Amino acid sequence: MGxxxxxxxxxxxxxxxxPEEDLLLVSYVQEHGPENxxxxxxxxxxxxxxxxxxxxxxxxxxxxxxxxxxxxQEEKLIIELQALLGNKWSTIASYMRDRTDNDIKNYWNTHLxxxxxxxxxxxxxxxxxxxxxxxxxxxxxxxxxxxxxERQLQTDMHTAxxxxxxxxxxxxxxxxxxxxxxxxxxxxxxxxxxxSPAMYACSIENVVRVLELWMQRxxxxxxxxxxxxxxxAVSGGGEGGSGSQSGTARALEGFTGMTKVDxxxxxxxxxxxxLPMLESWLLDDGMGHGDEGLFxxxxxxxxxxx
DNA sequence: AATTAAAGCAACCGCGTCGAA
DNA sequence: CTTCGACGCGGTTGCTTTAAT
Numbered sequence: 390m391g392x393x394x395x396x397x398x399x400x401x402x403x404x405x406x407x408p409e410e411d412l413l414l415v416s417y418v419q420e421h422g423p424e425n426x427x428x429x430x431x432x433x434x435x436x437x438x439x440x441x442x443x444x445x446x447x448x449x450x451x452x453x454x455x456x457x458x459x460x461x462q463e464e465k466l467i468i469e470l471q472a473l474l475g476n477k478w479s480t481i482a483s484y485m486r487d488r489t490d491n492d493i494k495n496y497w498n499t500h501l502x503x504x505x506x507x508x509x510x511x512x513x514x515x516x517x518x519x520x521x522x523x524x525x526x527x528x529x530x531x532x533x534x535x536x537x538x539e540r541q542l543q544t545d546m547h548t549a550x551x552x553x554x555x556x557x558x559x560x561x562x563x564x565x566x567x568x569x570x571x572x573x574x575x576x577x578x579x580x581x582x583x584x585s586p587a588m589y590a591c592s593i594e595n596v597v598r599v600l601e602l603w604m605q606r607x608x609x610x611x612x613x614x615x616x617x618x619x620x621x622a623v624s625g626g627g628e629g630g631s632g633s634q635s636g637t638a639r640a641l642e643g644f645t646g647m648t649k650v651d652x653x654x655x656x657x658x659x660x661x662x663x664l665p666m667l668e669s670w671l672l673d674d675g676m677g678h679g680d681e682g683l684f685x686x687x688x689x690x691x692x693x694x695x
Numbered sequence: 696a697a698t699t700a701a702a703g704c705a706a707c708c709g710c711g712t713c714g715a716a
Numbered sequence: 717c718t719t720c721g722a723c724g725c726g727g728t729t730g731c732t733t734t735a736a737t
Contacts, residue, residue, distance in 0.1 A: 440707085
């Protein structure tokens with residue numbers, strides 16, 4: 390016997406989220422905060438399992454999420470952190486507050502790994518591969534066994550530290566890790582504003598983007614009008630907006646008066662992660678008195694980690 | 696213009712961890 | 717101390733979009 394599924398298989402909707410569902414979720418989280426996911430489906434009427442709701446929120450609707458367009462600096466940071474930490478995507482994401490672990494993971498799998506493979510191949514003359522990460526492990530150069538990069542890490546600790554420090558010093562980077570997550574990271578202590586109306590506005594913007602996209606796509610689909618009616622009903626919009634556009638707008642209006650939501654930690658791929666060693670290592674050694682020419686040292690060659 | 700292959704990304708699945716009972 | 721439920725994480729899948737032929 391195994392663990393029962395987190396949700397009943399029957400009656401649970403799967404697949405892409407619709408704008409209506411997004412609105413429901415956002416409006417619920419606005420009111421109750423991003424916690425007690427178990428209660429979300431029943432309280433919102435969403436036919437989704439709690440897990441799915443949480444995922445949707447953290448990866449897509451959460452305020453302050455930046456999507457796509459990874460800068461070179463972000464790339465560098467990901468590469469260095471991945472080399473240091475391995476596939477600890479949530480931990481890596483905690484160093485990049487506006488990115489989600491899923492986004493970083495996807496970006497790594499689809500872009501960076503190949504990029505590195507190419508670089509390494511051109512440097513070492515090895516053969517490169519290109520394939521998506523599915524099944525056939527032929528994709529990127531098989532990552533070195535964990536023990537290997539750990540050993541590499543030990544032998545090349547100094548270089549790695551310098552590299553990470555440089556990566557973390559980029560202007561767009563969040564404050565040093567210690568500032569970001571002092572243990573279980575109470576959101577309120579983040580240098581960035583805790584969840585505020587403005588932050589929720591961000592998530593509304595996310596939803597609005599989805600809606601706009603959806604509108605464009607379904608401009609020819611009349612059926613949309615009907616579903617939008619339900620949105621406005623849910624959001625207290627009142628008289629069941631007839632047109633999809635107006636209905637949406639009305640639904641969104643409901644969010645403009647957003648207020649609170651205690652810092653419940655909503656933001657954030659809750660960095661429950663513990664990297665005390667790394668952090669204290671950076672703090673004690675690197676960040677504190679780091680200037681002594683450290684930045685003149687070139688980045689560690691990421692290829693060495695593979 | 697049509698077809699096929701490859702890439703990108705959102706979402707799902709299963710397992711591990713943690714806290715409450 | 718044990719059990720159970722909820723949450724979080726990493727790996728994987730599969731649908732959609734884009735590029736190549």
